[in-house]
Each structure stands twice: as structure tokens, then as C-alpha cells.
Amino acid sequence: MASSTKPSSKPSSKRFKSSKNGAGGSEGLDESGVAANIDHLHLFRQMFLIRQFELACGENYSNGMIRGFLHLYVGQEATGVGAISALRDDDYIVSHYRDHGHALARGVDVNRSMAELFGRATGTSKGKGGSMHIFDAAKRFMGGHAIVAGQMPLAAGLALAQQYEKTDGLTICFFGDGSTNQGIYHETMNLAAVWKLPVLFFLENNMYGMGSSIERVRAGGIDFYPGMSTYEIPAAEVDGMDVLAVREATETAVARIRAGAGPQFIEAKTFRFVGHSLADGQKYRGQKEVKEWEQRDPINTFPALLIKKGMATQKQIEEIKARVDEEVAEAVEFAERSPEPDPSEIDTDILA
Amino acid sequence: MAEIVLREALKRGLEEALDNDPRIFMMGEDIGEYGGAYAVTDGFLKKYGPERIKDTPISEQAFLGAGIGAAAAGLRPIVEFMSMSFTLVAFDQIVNMAANIRYMSGGQISVPMVIRAPTGAGVQLGATHSQSFETWLAEVPGMKVVCPSTPYDALGLLRSAIKDDNPVFMAEPALLYGAKGEVPDEYYDIEIGKADVTREGSDVTLVSYGYGMRPLNEAADRLSAKGVSVEVIDLRSLSPLDITTVVSSVQKTYKLVVVDNARRTGGIMAEVAAEVQERASEWLDGPIMRVGSDDVPWPYNRGLEREVLTDADDILRAVEYGFGL
Structure with missing residues (x-):
């Protein structure tokens, strides 16, 4: 397997350097022991919630309770949690088909999210959307979207409305490396740049578009952020396995957008430890590569760092884990006992 | 009551909308500085400014998609395509996003957006600029599709489309922008789906x-001159489709000829024929006759294009063949 998709055993800020005008990465905690305004345990709690939610989804896919396509966010938790933790409640979030993690990081109800995957009436979309289409308009979570890169102009349009109404709100648009070969990706980058829209393009580069490694489908290597100079969009690269680095990079980009600088771009290098979907046997990559990335699993490395720095105790971590496990078990139970949608729901919600 | 051309009717509808609702803005290729490929928005940029009259890059997917996002956030965009054929580039956004997002969000997201596009053949633009894909869009749930044939209908339908909280696609017959008709000074609108x-x-x-x-209408005139009493129906809306009005008419005349300016196969008139056959077959005195343009790519040559286009002679032949009238 291509060596370039190996993680560095220890991410350094040199490797994750920023481009011109870009936000820098970080090693997580600075020498002084980190800014006090970050609730580190909350960040860990969210990442762990996503991990356990996803593992529960996997189990319930295997036992037939969840059907269709199921794309898990396992391994990528630090990107979504770090980025979304830097946003305000009035910012919009647009996601792709691997959307559970973003939804949970935004605070979309865990029970209703699980119920949506079970296709139940209590689901976020009343069972009409499924895994790839989680929505919570009240939380400005504007959907998982399942046509690769199709969500990008939606994000530009939400940002256009924020600009039109002269707010300082912004829209974050998550997309994967697979999106970058779609024409609409380039169209949207240009449109956002030429109109100076308040949108943060957030690339979750997990090195594979389904079963295709970047090298096999892209001329120009595994780094996307340098190409943003084409659109004059300031771009930064960040270690997507480092939740604090992601948060910091996002804060920097967000501050620029709110100040009227127009679109910004962040590329987080990350990795999914599981297949593209539950139907994926991962014939296209070796387990060695997966194992190497797993060494940097934020679910393990982040609490270890907090304990080492004296910012959390093992007991606190264990307590969080126990509470999250209960919460996820309860969500599965909630989904299981929720009713199927009534047949009368078939032809509602089509037209306003 | 004044006689104006269809282009002016559209212009009037757009201007009053822009005047009355600050959430309304327009986007499209060359609608601003240039004034619109068919001059519908001529003068708008000066009057309303660049924030509300947005010239876009040639990026149909991106600007149509941005319209969806702006609508989802509560604005009411009016998006113009330069040609119906160019909507093909943005079909993913129109169908997968604009029409589906309400359903797949369980009713949480609305897309109050009007999409306008000139449609149809007849001015020698060749295969890629002459098609009538409003018939494809009529099949898609989650949106409405209208198409006017007169200045009166153009203004009335446009007003309703702008008020509608759904995506509404307005196909504007390119050959009719200069067509004249009476339009009252006082306000009226036309219910979509009638x-x-x-x-x-x-x-x-x-x-x-x-x-x-x-x-x-030409065919109807010629039939009337022969003493045949003709009932004429303009669908005006392809989705929702007002099949009831067609069925009521068939229950009076017992004979039906459906006429499409688009290609004959797979068009909206196949749907009309099937619906009438199911609902009123016992009222029919003969076959439902279907007339449409030839099932070929649109040719450039003037003579060939005219041959392909549906004309009054085609309709009269169908009436004679089907009913001996």
C-alpha cells in the first residue's frame, strides 16, 4: 500500500504546516497547559459518544435492524468534534453521507438519530431519510447529503443568505477527498470565492474515496490545500487525529470569516478505521496501514494526554465512558421500541 | 387592460416581486450587466443593485444549488437558466436536492425557489439548445412545473410561483417571448395546477x-372553419397535472387529441393519454390521438427543423385519422 497514506507516528507541527494565510496545527496542548476556555472532557465525551454510537450502529446493521447503506465515522471523530466545537449555534452545518458524527457533535438528539437509522417514526426525519440524511433544522444541522459533493452549493447558498442578511454567521461544509474530483466542487469553490461567501470548506481527507486511494484517482498527490490558491481561498492543513489542533485551526478560520475575509479552507488528514460502508471488505488496503493509523486513535490518545498533563483523572475518563455507554444503550432501546412510520406518512412532506 | 408581449409580462411580475419582498433576489448567467439572454431582466441591475441581481459564473450546478441553500435559509431566490437544455448540467441539484430535501428531512426544510428557463425549438439552435425537458421534471415529486402560452398566463403563473413555498420550475417558450396578449392592470394570479x-x-x-x-389554435381555427366544434385546453401546469379538466371535456366531446411541442415519446401527453384512458375510457369514441415533434435530435437546418416541429397540419391529420373529422 502506498506509503504516503501512512500516518506519522507522532504528528509534528512541521508536518502539518499551514499554507499562505493558513491556520496552524498544534500538538494538542501547549506548554502552559492549554487555554482554560476549552472543556476538554466535553470534547472527549463527544468523541467517545460518536465512537460508541457508530459501533452500536454496526451491531444493529449486522442484526438487520438498520438497513440500506451505513457509513461509519469511526476514526474521524476528532475532526468533526474539533471543528464543530468552534462554531456558534447560529452557524449552519452541512455534511456528507458519513454524517452521524457531525450530527452528534452538533448536539442532535442521540435517541432520534438512532431512531432515524432504524427507520422509525421518532427519527429525525420520521424514518424517511435514513443514515445518509440526518437533519435537524432547529440546530441548523442542514443534512447529511448522499450525492458526493452535491452538498457543496447548498452550503454556499446558506452562506449567501447569511451574507445577504448581513449577519456574521457562517456555514461549515464538510466533504471528503472523494468530492474533489467532482465538477461541482470546483464550481462551488469559485462561486464562494468570487462572492466572498462566509463559508468554511472543511475537507476530511481520509485518504480513500470508497475503495480508491487518492493516488489512484488524483493527479497531484494527497495534499489538497495547496490547490486552493487557484481560488484565492486561504487554506490550512491540520492533523485530523488531534481534536485540539482541529479546533484551533477552525477557530482561526472562523474568526477570519466573521471578519469578512470570505471563504476559508481546512484540510484535516484523518482516517476511517473501518470500511467505506458495512458492505466493504476492504480488499483495497492492507491491515498494516489501518493498524498504523489506529495507533493515533483520538479515543485513546486524547484522554491519555489529558491524564498525562494532569487535566483529567483516569476515574473521570472511566465515568464518562460509562455514562456514554448507558446513553447509547438507551438510544438503541429507544429506537427499538419506537413505532414504525404510519403508512399515511408516505405522501406527506412532499410539498409545503 | 393593455396589450403587452410575454417578455414584458414576466418583467412586470419580477419587478413587483423585487419591489415588494426584500427576501427575493435573482441569480443567473448574464442577467445583470448584459440584461438577460432574452432581455427579461434588462435594466434590473441598475434598479435593484448587484446584491439582488446576481450575475453568476457559468456554473449551473453551483448557482442553482446556492439558490437551494439560500431558500433553505429563508430567502426566496429566482434563478434563471439561459436555456432549458442547460438545466441538464444541474439536474442533480434540481432533482436530488431541491425536490427531495423536504421529504428526506421529514418536512424540516422548504425550498421556496422559482427556476426559470427558456424552452423549446424553432430558432435553429440545433440539438443541444432546443429541448423541452419540462416534461422530464414533471415526473419528479417535490416540485411544481408550469409553462405559459400567453402574456396573461405568464404573469399570473409567475406571481403564483413566486408566492409558492415549493420549488417551482417555470418553462418559458423561447418562441413566445415576443407574443402579444391582453394583461389587466389590476392584480390577479393563476392557481398552479389548473x-x-x-x-x-x-x-x-x-x-x-x-x-x-x-x-x-391554428388547427382549431381551421377545424372551426370546416364546421367542427372544438374544445381547446391549455394545461398551463404540468405538475400538478389537472387531469380532471381534461376528463370533463372528454365526457362532453368523446374525442381527445393531445399535442406536444416536445418530442412525442415519453412526454407529458403520454401521461395525459394514460390518465384519461384509465378514468374515462367508456366515454371515448375512438383512440386518443397523440401528436408530438419527431423523435430525433433537433436539426439545425431551417427546413428540417420545421419538418420535425409539431404544426397545425400534423394535428389536422391526427383529427382526420382518428375521427374522420
């Missing part, structure tokens, strides 16, 4: 919409 019986008769029902109404 066909118009434009001429009452008892011997045969002729149905079309958009530019198809022109050969159809």
Missing part, C-alpha cells in the same frame, strides 16, 4: 401547453 379551457366546443377536445398552443 388547466384552462380556452375555447369551448362539443365535437373534439384538443390539449396542449406552452408553444404547442400556437399550432393547436
Whole structure:
């Protein structure tokens, strides 16, 4: 397997350097022991919630309770949690088909999210959307979207409305490396740049578009952020396995957008430890590569760092884990006992 | 009441919308500085400014998609395509996003957006600029599709489309931008989903919409001159489709000819014929006759294009073949 998709055993800020005008990465905690305004345990709690939610989804896919396509966010938790933790409640979030993690990081109800995957009436979309289409308009979570890169102009349009109404709100648009070969990706980058829209393009580069490694489908290597100079969009690269680095990079980009600088771009290098979907046997990559990335699993490395720095105790971590496990078990139970949608729901919600 | 051309009717509808609702803005290729490919928005940029009259890059997917996002956030965009054929580039956004997002969000997201596009053949633009894909979009749940044939209908339908909280696609027959008609000064609008019986008769029902109404009206005139009493229906809306009005007419005339300016196969008139057959077969005195343009790519050459286009002679032949009238 291509060596370039190996993680560095220890991410350094040199490797994750920023481009011109870009936000820098970080090693997580600075020498002084980190800014006090970050609730580190909350960040860990969210990442762990996503991990356990996803593992529960996997189990319930295997036992037939969840059907269709199921794309898990396992391994990528630090990107979504770090980025979304830097946003305000009035910012919009647009996601792709691997959307559970973003939804949970935004605070979309865990029970209703699980119920949506079970296709139940209590689901976020009343069972009409499924895994790839989680929505919570009240939380400005504007959907998982399942046509690769199709969500990008939606994000530009939400940002256009924020600009039109002269707010300082912004829209974050998550997309994967697979999106970058779609024409609409380039169209949207240009449109956002030429109109100076308040949108943060957030690339979750997990090195594979389904079963295709970047090298096999892209001329120009595994780094996307340098190409943003084409659109004059300031771009930064960040270690997507480092939740604090992601948060910091996002804060920097967000501050620029709110100040009227127009679109910004962040590329987080990350990795999914599981297949593209539950139907994926991962014939296209070796387990060695997966194992190497797993060494940097934020679910393990982040609490270890907090304990080492004296910012959390093992007991606190264990307590969080126990509470999250209960919460996820309860969500599965909630989904299981929720009713199927009534047949009368078939032809509602089509037209306003 | 004044006689104006269809382009002016559209212009009036757009201006009053822009005047009355600050959430309304327009986007499209060359609608600003240039004034619009068909001059519908001529002068708008000066009057409303660049924030509300947005010239876009040639990026149909991105600007149509941005319209969806702006609508989802509570604005009311009006998006113009330069040609119906160019909508193909943005079909993913129109269908997968604009039309589906309400359903797949369980009703949480609305897309109050009007999409306008010139449609149809007849001005020698060749295969890629002459197509009538409003018939494809009529199949898609979650959106509405209208197509006017007169300045009166253009203004009335546009007003309703702008008020609607759903995506509404307005196909504007390119050959009719200069067509004249009476338009009242006082406000009116036309309910989307209601066909118009434009001429009452008892011997045969002729149905079309958009530019198809022109050969159809000519055929009706010629039949009337022969003493045939013709009922004429303009669908005006392809989705929702007002099949009830067509069925009521068939129950009076017992004969139906459906006429499409678009290609004959797989068009909206196949749907009309199937619906009428299911609902009113016992009322039919003969076959439902279907007339449409030839199933070929649109040719450039003037003579060839005219041959392919539906005309009054085609309709009269169908009436004679089907009913001996």
C-alpha cells in the first residue's frame, strides 16, 4: 500500500504546516497547559459518544435492524468534534453521507438519530431519510447529503443568505477527498470565492474515496490545500487525529470569516478505521496501514494526554465512558421500541 | 387592460416581486450587466443593485444549488437558466436536492425557489439548445412545473410561483417571448395546477401547453372553419397535472387529441393519454390521438427543423385519422 497514506507516528507541527494565510496545527496542548476556555472532557465525551454510537450502529446493521447503506465515522471523530466545537449555534452545518458524527457533535438528539437509522417514526426525519440524511433544522444541522459533493452549493447558498442578511454567521461544509474530483466542487469553490461567501470548506481527507486511494484517482498527490490558491481561498492543513489542533485551526478560520475575509479552507488528514460502508471488505488496503493509523486513535490518545498533563483523572475518563455507554444503550432501546412510520406518512412532506 | 408581449409580462411580475419582498433576489448567467439572454431582466441591475441581481459564473450546478441553500435559509431566490437544455448540467441539484430535501428531512426544510428557463425549438439552435425537458421534471415529486402560452398566463403563473413555498420550475417558450396578449392592470394570479379551457366546443377536445398552443389554435381555427366544434385546453401546469379538466371535456366531446411541442415519446401527453384512458375510457369514441415533434435530435437546418416541429397540419391529420373529422 502506498506509503504516503501512512500516518506519522507522532504528528509534528512541521508536518502539518499551514499554507499562505493558513491556520496552524498544534500538538494538542501547549506548554502552559492549554487555554482554560476549552472543556476538554466535553470534547472527549463527544468523541467517545460518536465512537460508541457508530459501533452500536454496526451491531444493529449486522442484526438487520438498520438497513440500506451505513457509513461509519469511526476514526474521524476528532475532526468533526474539533471543528464543530468552534462554531456558534447560529452557524449552519452541512455534511456528507458519513454524517452521524457531525450530527452528534452538533448536539442532535442521540435517541432520534438512532431512531432515524432504524427507520422509525421518532427519527429525525420520521424514518424517511435514513443514515445518509440526518437533519435537524432547529440546530441548523442542514443534512447529511448522499450525492458526493452535491452538498457543496447548498452550503454556499446558506452562506449567501447569511451574507445577504448581513449577519456574521457562517456555514461549515464538510466533504471528503472523494468530492474533489467532482465538477461541482470546483464550481462551488469559485462561486464562494468570487462572492466572498462566509463559508468554511472543511475537507476530511481520509485518504480513500470508497475503495480508491487518492493516488489512484488524483493527479497531484494527497495534499489538497495547496490547490486552493487557484481560488484565492486561504487554506490550512491540520492533523485530523488531534481534536485540539482541529479546533484551533477552525477557530482561526472562523474568526477570519466573521471578519469578512470570505471563504476559508481546512484540510484535516484523518482516517476511517473501518470500511467505506458495512458492505466493504476492504480488499483495497492492507491491515498494516489501518493498524498504523489506529495507533493515533483520538479515543485513546486524547484522554491519555489529558491524564498525562494532569487535566483529567483516569476515574473521570472511566465515568464518562460509562455514562456514554448507558446513553447509547438507551438510544438503541429507544429506537427499538419506537413505532414504525404510519403508512399515511408516505405522501406527506412532499410539498409545503 | 393593455396589450403587452410575454417578455414584458414576466418583467412586470419580477419587478413587483423585487419591489415588494426584500427576501427575493435573482441569480443567473448574464442577467445583470448584459440584461438577460432574452432581455427579461434588462435594466434590473441598475434598479435593484448587484446584491439582488446576481450575475453568476457559468456554473449551473453551483448557482442553482446556492439558490437551494439560500431558500433553505429563508430567502426566496429566482434563478434563471439561459436555456432549458442547460438545466441538464444541474439536474442533480434540481432533482436530488431541491425536490427531495423536504421529504428526506421529514418536512424540516422548504425550498421556496422559482427556476426559470427558456424552452423549446424553432430558432435553429440545433440539438443541444432546443429541448423541452419540462416534461422530464414533471415526473419528479417535490416540485411544481408550469409553462405559459400567453402574456396573461405568464404573469399570473409567475406571481403564483413566486408566492409558492415549493420549488417551482417555470418553462418559458423561447418562441413566445415576443407574443402579444391582453394583461389587466389590476392584480390577479393563476392557481398552479389548473388547466384552462380556452375555447369551448362539443365535437373534439384538443390539449396542449406552452408553444404547442400556437399550432393547436391554428388547427382549431381551421377545424372551426370546416364546421367542427372544438374544445381547446391549455394545461398551463404540468405538475400538478389537472387531469380532471381534461376528463370533463372528454365526457362532453368523446374525442381527445393531445399535442406536444416536445418530442412525442415519453412526454407529458403520454401521461395525459394514460390518465384519461384509465378514468374515462367508456366515454371515448375512438383512440386518443397523440401528436408530438419527431423523435430525433433537433436539426439545425431551417427546413428540417420545421419538418420535425409539431404544426397545425400534423394535428389536422391526427383529427382526420382518428375521427374522420
